[in-house]
Structure formats: C-alpha cells, structure tokens
Amino acid sequence: MRRNNVRAAAEPLLFIMPCILVLGAFVYYPLVQNLAFSFFRFSAFSPEKVFVGFGNYANLFLDKTVGTALRNNARYAVISVLCQVCFGLVLAAILEDRSFRRVGQLFRTTFFLPVVISISVICLLFGFIYRPMDGLLNGFLELVGLGSLARPWLGSSKTAIFATIAVSQWQSTGYVMMLFIVAIQKIPEELYEAAEIDGASKLRRFFVITLPQVREMFFVTSVITVTGSVMVFNEPYILTQGGGPGTSSITIAVHMYQSGFFKDMMGYASTLAVLIFGISAALAVLQLRSFRTGEE
Amino acid sequence: MSKRIQALLAVLVIATSIAAAQGAKTTIRFFHRWPLEPRKSYFDALVAEFERRNPDIEIEMDSVINDAYKEKIRVLVSSNDIPDVFCSWSDSFAYNLVKSGRIKPLNDLLARDKAFAASFIQSQVKPFTFDGKVYGMPQTIDGKVFAYNKAIFAKAGITKEPKDFDELLATFATLKKKGYPTPIIEGLADPWTISHYLGTMFQRYLSPAVTAKDYNEATGEFTDPGYRVVLERFQKIVDFMGPNATSITHTDARALFAAGKLPVIYIQLAEFGLIRKSNPDIQYGYFNFPAFKDGKGDPGLLTGAPEGFMLSSTSKNPEAAERFFKFIYEKQNAAQFVKAVGAPVAVIGAMTPDNSFPELIGAVELINGVEGSAPWFDNAVNIKIADAFMRGAQAVATKDKTIDQVMAEVQAAAKIVRSEAKK
Numbered sequence: 064m065r066r067n068n069v070r071a072a073a074e075p076l077l078f079i080m081p082c083i084l085v086l087g088a089f090v091y092y093p094l095v096q097n098l099a100f101s102f103f104r105f106s107a108f109s110p111e112k113v114f115v116g117f118g119n120y121a122n123l124f125l126d127k128t129v130g131t132a133l134r135n136n137a138r139y140a141v142i143s144v145l146c147q148v149c150f151g152l153v154l155a156a157i158l159e160d161r162s163f164r165r166v167g168q169l170f171r172t173t174f175f176l177p178v179v180i181s182i183s184v185i186c187l188l189f190g191f192i193y194r195p196m197d198g199l200l201n202g203f204l205e206l207v208g209l210g211s212l213a214r215p216w217l218g219s220s221k222t223a224i225f226a227t228i229a230v231s232q233w234q235s236t237g238y239v240m241m242l243f244i245v246a247i248q249k250i251p252e253e254l255y256e257a258a259e260i261d262g263a264s265k266l267r268r269f270f271v272i273t274l275p276q277v278r279e280m281f282f283v284t285s286v287i288t289v290t291g292s293v294m295v296f297n298e299p300y301i302l303t304q305g306g307g308p309g310t311s312s313i314t315i316a317v318h319m320y321q322s323g324f325f326k327d328m329m330g331y332a333s334t335l336a337v338l339i340f341g342i343s344a345a346l347a348v349l350q351l352r353s354f355r356t357g358e359e
Numbered sequence: 360m361s362k363r364i365q366a367l368l369a370v371l372v373i374a375t376s377i378a379a380a381q382g383a384k385t386t387i388r389f390f391h392r393w394p395l396e397p398r399k400s401y402f403d404a405l406v407a408e409f410e411r412r413n414p415d416i417e418i419e420m421d422s423v424i425n426d427a428y429k430e431k432i433r434v435l436v437s438s439n440d441i442p443d444v445f446c447s448w449s450d451s452f453a454y455n456l457v458k459s460g461r462i463k464p465l466n467d468l469l470a471r472d473k474a475f476a477a478s479f480i481q482s483q484v485k486p487f488t489f490d491g492k493v494y495g496m497p498q499t500i501d502g503k504v505f506a507y508n509k510a511i512f513a514k515a516g517i518t519k520e521p522k523d524f525d526e527l528l529a530t531f532a533t534l535k536k537k538g539y540p541t542p543i544i545e546g547l548a549d550p551w552t553i554s555h556y557l558g559t560m561f562q563r564y565l566s567p568a569v570t571a572k573d574y575n576e577a578t579g580e581f582t583d584p585g586y587r588v589v590l591e592r593f594q595k596i597v598d599f600m601g602p603n604a605t606s607i608t609h610t611d612a613r614a615l616f617a618a619g620k621l622p623v624i625y626i627q628l629a630e631f632g633l634i635r636k637s638n639p640d641i642q643y644g645y646f647n648f649p650a651f652k653d654g655k656g657d658p659g660l661l662t663g664a665p666e667g668f669m670l671s672s673t674s675k676n677p678e679a680a681e682r683f684f685k686f687i688y689e690k691q692n693a694a695q696f697v698k699a700v701g702a703p704v705a706v707i708g709a710m711t712p713d714n715s716f717p718e719l720i721g722a723v724e725l726i727n728g729v730e731g732s733a734p735w736f737d738n739a740v741n742i743k744i745a746d747a748f749m750r751g752a753q754a755v756a757t758k759d760k761t762i763d764q765v766m767a768e769v770q771a772a773a774k775i776v777r778s779e780a781k782k
Binding site: 196218308309311321324328 | 426429430434436437438456547548549602604606742751754757779
C-alpha cells in the first residue's frame with residue numbers, strides 16, 4: 064500500500080524531471096554561475112579569478128557606455144512597440160477586413176516574408192540600402208527631389224541608431240501582425256454583425272470589438288517586443304560594426320559581448336548580463352501585472 | 360542460417376568495415392580568417408591538395424572574417440576548444456593567445472627540421488617569439504603606406520611625394536582645390552583603420568621612451584600631451600575625408616581607389632593584389648607615412664607586422680597537425696599564394712617576377728629597405744586601450760566627443776589594464 068503511495072507521488076516527478084534537468088542545466092545553472100562571475104575580475108585566457116565584490120557593479124555607474132546603450136535600448140523598445148505592436152495590429156485588422164479578404168493572403172505572405180529571412184542577410188541588404196554614395200535610399204531621395212535629406216545613415220551618430228532600429232521594424236512587424244491575425248480570427252463573427260446592424264463604422268468596430276478582444280495578444284506581443292528590445296544584438300553588431308560610430312548605436316547586449324569577447328573583461332561582461340536579466344525580468348513582471356486579465 | 364540473414368550479416372560487416380576505414384582517418388581542425396576571395400579559393404585548394412597527398416588525414420576547415428575571427432579565436436582558446444592549426448596576428452595578439460598556455464612552442468620542431476626553420480625571412484619570425492620561444496611562423500609580411508593615383512596627381516600638378524606631415528596636408532588641400540572634394544577616404548566605419556593611423560602617428564610623434572612605458576600593460580598611463588596632439592592631427596586628415604568618412608568601410612574605400620575615383624588611400628601592402636584584381640591597369644605609387652617635423656620617433660620605420668599560423672598544444676593529433684602546418688609553408692605553396700592572392704610572403708624565394716607584379720616586388724623592397732617595423736597599434740597595446748582610442752577617434756570624427764573626453768577614457772582604460780597587470 065505504502066509502496067503504491069510512494070510510486071504515485073514519484074510518478075509526476077519523473078515526468079517533469081527531464082524538463083527540470085534541461086532547464087536546470089541550460090537556464091538556472093548558467094544564471095547562477097553568471098551571477099557568481101559578476102563578483103570577479105577575470106580573463107578568458109586565464110583560470111585565475113580575482114574577487115572584486117561589488118566592484119563591477121560600481122563600474123556600471125561609472126561606465127558612460129552603459130547609459131548610451133540603455134538609452135538606445137529604450138529607443139528600440141518605444142519604437143518597436145509603436146511600429147510592431149500598434150502598426151502590426153492595424154495591419155492585421157485591415158487584412159482581416161472583409162473588403163481585403165481577396166488580396167489579404169498575398170499581403171499577409173509579403174509582410175511575413177522578412178521574418179523567415181536570416182537577420183544577417185537582412186543586415187547585409189540594408190547595408191547596401193544605406194550606403195552613403197550609391198545606396199538605394201539616398202538614390203531614391205535624390206530621385207524624388209528630396210536630395211537634401213540624403214545623409215550617411217549609418218555613419219552619422221545622429222541617424223545610426225534609428226537606421227538600425229528601422230531594420231528591426233521592417234523584419235519583425237510581419238510576425239506581430241500574424242499573431243494579431245490569429246487573435247482577430249478567434250473573435251466571434253456575431254459581434255461584428257451585431258455592431259454592423261447597430262450602424263457602427265469600421266473604425267468604431269475596431270476600437271470597441273477588435274481592440275478589447277485582442278488585448279491578451281496585445282500583452283503577449285508587447286512582452287515579446289520589449290524584452291526583445293532589451294536583448295537586441297545582431298542589427299547594431301552587423302550594421303554599425305558593433306555600435307558605431309563611436310558608441311552612438313551600441314546596445315547593452317553588444318556592450319556586454321564586446322566587454323567579454325573583445326576587451327576580455329569577462330567579470331564585467333557577467334555584470335552587464337545580470338543587468339540585462341534584471342531589466343528584462345522587471346519589464347516582464349511589470350507588464351504581467353499591468354496587463355493581466357486572467358482570460359487566457 | 361537462412362540466406363537472407365547471411366546477406367544481411369554480410370552487408371553489416373561491409374558497412375562496419377567502411378565505417379571503421381573512415382574512422383581511421385585522422386581529423387585536423389584548421390581555422391582561418393579568410394572566407395572571402397581570393398584567399399578562400401587558395402586555402403580550399405591547399406586543403407584539397409594536402410588531403411590528396413595525405414589520404415589518412417582529413418582537414419576540417421572553418422573561417423570567419425577579421426574582427427569576428429579575433430573574437431572567435433579568443434573564445435575557442437579560452438574554452439579549450441582550440442583548433443589544431445589556426446592563423447594569428449603577431450605581437451600582442453599572439454602573446455595574449457600564448458598566455459593561455461594552449462599554444463604549442465615550435466622550438467623543437469624548428470630544431471628537428473633546420474631546413475624548414477631556415478626557409479623564413481628571420482626578422483619576420485621575431486614578432487611570434489616570446490620569452491625565447493617561437494609560437495608561430497609568419498606567412499604574410501606587411502606594411503602600411505599611402506598609395507596615390509599617379510594620373511590624378513599628374514592632373515592636379517603634384518609632382519613630388521610629400522616628405523613631411525605638413526606637405527601631406529598641403530597635397531590633400533591641392534587635390535581638393537583641383538576638383539577632388541575628398542582627396543582621401545579610409546573607411547573609418549571599420550574601427551581598426553583608425554588604429555593603423557594612430558599607431559603610426561604615435562610612433563612618429565612621441566618619444567620611444569613614452570611609447571615603451573605606455574604600451575607596457577603594467578606602466579601605461581597615456582598622460583603625455585603628445586597623444587592629444589596626434590589626435591588633433593588625425594582630425595586634420597579626417598577633415599579631408601568628407602561627410603561619409605565614418606560610413607564607408609575600408610573595402611569600399613579600396614574599391615573606389617581601384618576604380619580610379621579616389622586620389623589617395625592609406626593601405627596595406629597585402630592589399631596590392633586586391634587592387635590589381637579589381638583594376639590591373641591602374642597606375643599608382645606609394646610612400647611611407649611622412650615624418651612630423653617636431654616628432655621624436657623614428658620616421659624611418661614602417662608600420663606593419665607579419666601574420667602567420669600557430670599550432671595547438673592540446674591537439675589530439677599533433678603529428679598530423681604539424682604535417683599540415685609545414686605544408687602551408689612549402690615553397691611552391693607560398694609561391695602559389697603570392698600568385699593567387701598578390702600579397703608578399705615571408706618564405707624565402709617564394710616571390711619571383713613570374714608570380715608577382717612590379718608594385719608587389721617594390722613592396723617587398725620597401726619592407727627590406729626600411730630601418731625597422733612598428734607593430735599594428737591594436738596589437739601593440741592592450742585591446743581595452745586600443746578600443747578606447749578607436750571608438751573615441753571615431754566619435755571625434757563625428758563631433759560627438761572632444762579629444763579631452765577621449766583621452767580621459769583612454770586613461771581610465773589604462774588604469775584598469777595597469778591594475779590587471781599588477782595582480
């Protein structure tokens with residue numbers, strides 16, 4: 064009898080054990096180890112580690128690049144939420160509208176296509192578009208009589224970060240749009256029919272039916288977008304050679320990578336990793352609390 | 360036993376034998392930094408030829424470009440996942456790898472094979488030698504010079520090469536006046552291009568005692584006012600590079616020069632082959648970085664250092680790795696490298712009039728004729744300091760930082776480096 068009870072108690076544990084082991088080995092153990100590393104100063108080439116206490120954390124406040132990087136991440140987050148989440152929702156609503164049903168599929172595929180292209184390829188492509196002397200963008204601006212707006216997009220500290228952010232928007236808006244399309248398709252058709260009978264315009268139907276019905280998805284996409292913005296790495300790393308000119312387009316993930324693998328400050332890089340973890344966890348909790356509806 | 364089972368067993372035995380035969384092959388991991396042409400094809404062919412001659416050895420080749428290579432090889436060395444044979448810059452870059460204790464000293468190999476040891480230009484082995492031990496052998500030799508388009512100079516009425524820095528600026532000013540709004544473009548989007556300028560200019564302007572003290576990790580402070588002067592003078596060159604100075608890569612700048620659209624470029628001798636490939640007809644001359652009238656350093660030195668290959672001390676197949684290592688430097692392979700790539704090499708006798716071209720032969724004469732060589736700045740100092748200078752000078756070029764701010768960041772980086780060196 065007792066053996067059966069023990070077995071009954073152990074069975075669920077056995078089922079979740081693989082998950083616990085994998086998570087433990089690949090998520091929680093590295094997380095704890097990274098936290099421990101952040102209190103040391105060490106080189107990747109040497110097994111010696113020097114305990115520096117909170118020295119690396121104090122350096123975070125003295126390091127001006129951290130401020131620049133966080134400001135750039137904040138720009139990423141704000142622009143990404145506006146473009147990907149808000150504009151993605153509008154795109155989804157338009158493509159799901161009855162009058163767009165015939166061409167919707169074509170546009171859906173077109174907008175989603177950048178998502179399946181490798182970010183490295185996209186960055187190379189935009190590298191050509193942004194080229195100052197023979198790039199497509201400056202060429203187009205000159206063609207339409209806006210030559211005065213042509214500039215070295217990636218070579219100027221004023222535009223490099225925004226040119227980099229624009230690439231992310233081009234790639235990811237289609238993905239968020241697709242998530243909203245799925246959410247919109249789940250809204251009962253009767254709601255729209257009832258509103259139509261009551262004489263509600265398309266705009267009003269969007270605000271009183273679509274928007275409230277997709278708020279769960281709005282929350283999910285916001286979390287994905289904002290946490291993605293904190294961890295953005297590829298675009299500045301490839302497009303502006305690691306956040307240039309100077310450090311004008313650097314992000315916190317690029318700064319972490321360069322501190323660790325370029326400047327060989329592994330302890331400080333671990334501290335930056337802790338900062339990234341702290342920010343993304345805090346943002347996720349904040350969004351979880353403010354958007355929680357309990358419906359799904 | 361039925362026939363079917365017998366046949367099945369026979370198939371299994373054959374399959375196992377094939378697998379065993381394949382398993383008997385020794386695998387060597389080879390990692391380099393040239394995924395682009397023309398070197399990619401050269402190394403592909405080199406590996407294929409080696410495998411043909413050594414059927415018992417299989418080479419697993421991998422490559423990533425330049426800055427990514429610097430980072431990846433550091434990661435591989437630090438994680439003990441070091442390739443058997445891999446390329447490396449000399450001087451401090453090599454020394455950092457050597458400090459890991461995972462790079463094989465080559466003294467035994469050189470003592471065993473005296474002919475191999477004697478096949479190199481000996482001065483080019485020194486930058487791979489630390490504490491009396493040789494850790495790498497040079498493949499390419501290099502130097503940095505100003506290359507100029509002869510036709511454009513003639514059109515602008517410039518008849519002589521500048522002999523000092525003021526004359527260099529005057530040359531740029533003349534070109535600008537004669538219809539070339541950007542007389543020089545370097546490709547400052549690549550931060551390493553800045554380090555090539557600054558390294559040479561520091562060497563020319565500062566006293567050797569200052570650079571010796573500051574380039575030493577344990578004593579470097581970078582407080583000499585000369586660094587500020589050099590940054591100011593570098594900005595004078597940048598002013599001639601136009602508004603796109605920091606948005607063009609060095610590859611693009613080289614393409615502009617090869618196309619005859621750019622009057623002057625500061626370029627490595629190893630790039631001459633690439634210019635020739637793009638435009639075999641271009642006529643260009645070149646000169647060493649001119650002296651500063653008020654400089655305290657030796658203006659006769661040429662900035663540049665050899666690049667070569669190293670062996671892992673943790674290799675599971677050291678004999679096979681060594682065989683491939685030596686194969687890279689065989690005279691006919693080095694000669695083929697010169698022909699395919701158009702870069703000068705450190706293997707004696709590999710360059711002949713048949714496999715090179717006048718500019719390349721001139722380049723080797725220049726290297727052999729100068730009083731000595733100065734290392735690349737980003738290899739001469741700790742990377743934290745080099746990065747502070749490179750990023751800082753880039754930010755000064757875009758008017759985002761002042762020279763004082765940059766020097767403050769450099770001094771802060773030097774403080775960290777000193778504290779690490781003293782631990």
